[in-house]
Amino acid sequence: MDLSPAGRETGLPTREFGSTGRMVTRVGLGGEGVLRTHGRSQEARAVIKAALAQGIGYFDTAPAYAGSQGYLGSVWKEGGVERSAIFQTSKSPGRTRAEAKADLERSLQTLGLDYLDLWQIHDLRTEEEFETIAGPGGALEAFVEARERGLARAIGVTGHHDPEVLTRAVEEWPLDSVLLPVNPVEAALSGFLTSTLPLAREKGLAVIGMKSLGGGHYLAPEMGLTAEILLRFALAQPLTVLIVGCSSPEEVALLARAGREPEPLSPEEQERIKAPYLGQAGRLAFYRGVL
Numbered sequence: 001m002d003l004s005p006a007g008r009e010t011g012l013p014t015r016e017f018g019s020t021g022r023m024v025t026r027v028g029l030g031g032e033g034v035l036r037t038h039g040r041s042q043e044a045r046a047v048i049k050a051a052l053a054q055g056i057g058y059f060d061t062a063p064a065y066a067g068s069q070g071y072l073g074s075v076w077k078e079g080g081v082e083r084s085a086i087f088q089t090s091k092s093p094g095r096t097r098a099e100a101k102a103d104l105e106r107s108l109q110t111l112g113l114d115y116l117d118l119w120q121i122h123d124l125r126t127e128e129e130f131e132t133i134a135g136p137g138g139a140l141e142a143f144v145e146a147r148e149r150g151l152a153r154a155i156g157v158t159g160h161h162d163p164e165v166l167t168r169a170v171e172e173w174p175l176d177s178v179l180l181p182v183n184p185v186e187a188a189l190s191g192f193l194t195s196t197l198p199l200a201r202e203k204g205l206a207v208i209g210m211k212s213l214g215g216g217h218y219l220a221p222e223m224g225l226t227a228e229i230l231l232r233f234a235l236a237q238p239l240t241v242l243i244v245g246c247s248s249p250e251e252v253a254l255l256a257r258a259g260r261e262p263e264p265l266s267p268e269e270q271e272r273i274k275a276p277y278l279g280q281a282g283r284l285a286f287y288r289g290v291l
Contacts, residue, residue: 011260012055015240017087018176018206020154022117024087024241027231027259028058029252030210032245035061035068043247044071050249052081054256060243061111062091062122063103069110077112088113091122091158092139095132100142104151118177119143119152124169125161140173147176160211160287163191170200181287182209182234182242183218184274188281193237206240211287213244218284223276227251231258233273236265 014023029035029051034043048071051059061068069090075081076088088111092103104119121139124130133139146152156177159166163180170178178200180192187193200207212234213219213227234242235258242259246252265273277284 012256013259017118017154017240019204020176020206022087022153024206025055025057025259026235026241027056027255028060028087028208028241028243029056029255030243030245031061031065031068033247033251035071035245036065038067041067041071041074044068045075046249047246047252048072048075050252051246051256052086054252056252056256056259057085058087058089058241058243060089061107062093062120063107064091064093064122069107073111073113083113087117089118089120090116091120092142093122094139094142095129096139097137097142100139101146104142104146108151115150116146116152118154118156119146120156120158120177120179121169122158123161124157124159124165127165130165130168134173144174154206156206156208158208158210160192161289163196166192167196167199170196170203170205175205177206177208177240179208179210179243181211181285182237182239183212183214183230184233184270184277185214185218185281185284187233187237187270187274188277189285197238201238207238209234209237209239209242210244212242214284214286217286218277220276225273225276227254228258229273231255232261232265233270235259235261236270 013026017024090107092100094100094103143155147155154176156175157169158179160181213230244255
């Protein structure tokens, strides 16, 4: 199997990753789907290799995602894939410097890599967490140190719970990226798409979209709200890359097809897609907690 470098000869567009000078494919393989399992190595590896064959070069994972890091590591350790062709991310839920450093060491060992292209502070939720992470001995120290040492080429933060806390991190921390939810429900609410995303772009950060399908809850084919339409909706927003968890090579192909779509949805089409979620967006944004 020819595991070609990201985007080469596949027609998959690339974007500059914030201000880092690195290029990433417009869509990436998320760490959910079949990757967030244990004991399904054959299926997971098939999805990873399907992503490579489609020209996808961005790969998301985290210690919290079951066997995801191990599945990816099993492919990278085989060889045959140029290191420069993959943009491998991971995360740490650690809130202290020591916890985060231990997570980074384990992630690199499991993935079989010398460095991460992006390492992210995982799932920032509260002001209390913010203060712990940013305070003396907090995880932010480990992230900045990892970037200085080249163990992480870029650092970022992820969040889907409280847009105000995530926006504060974008404003105050020395980050390269932010990962946030992007879907029609968020477009019907305020916060992530109206505050966090514009600020990130203003500061030159890469913006990574997630939860475009709402874990499948936002699919309504009878209303024309198919996976492809929801992916295209997310890609119509000012993102750097959209990541989606996949459970089969067929789902990977759908993701890649959406990433190759040359024409974004018009503002009128986006309003039509958003309309069914108006009035119930607070309930549907389940990942935020109770609104």
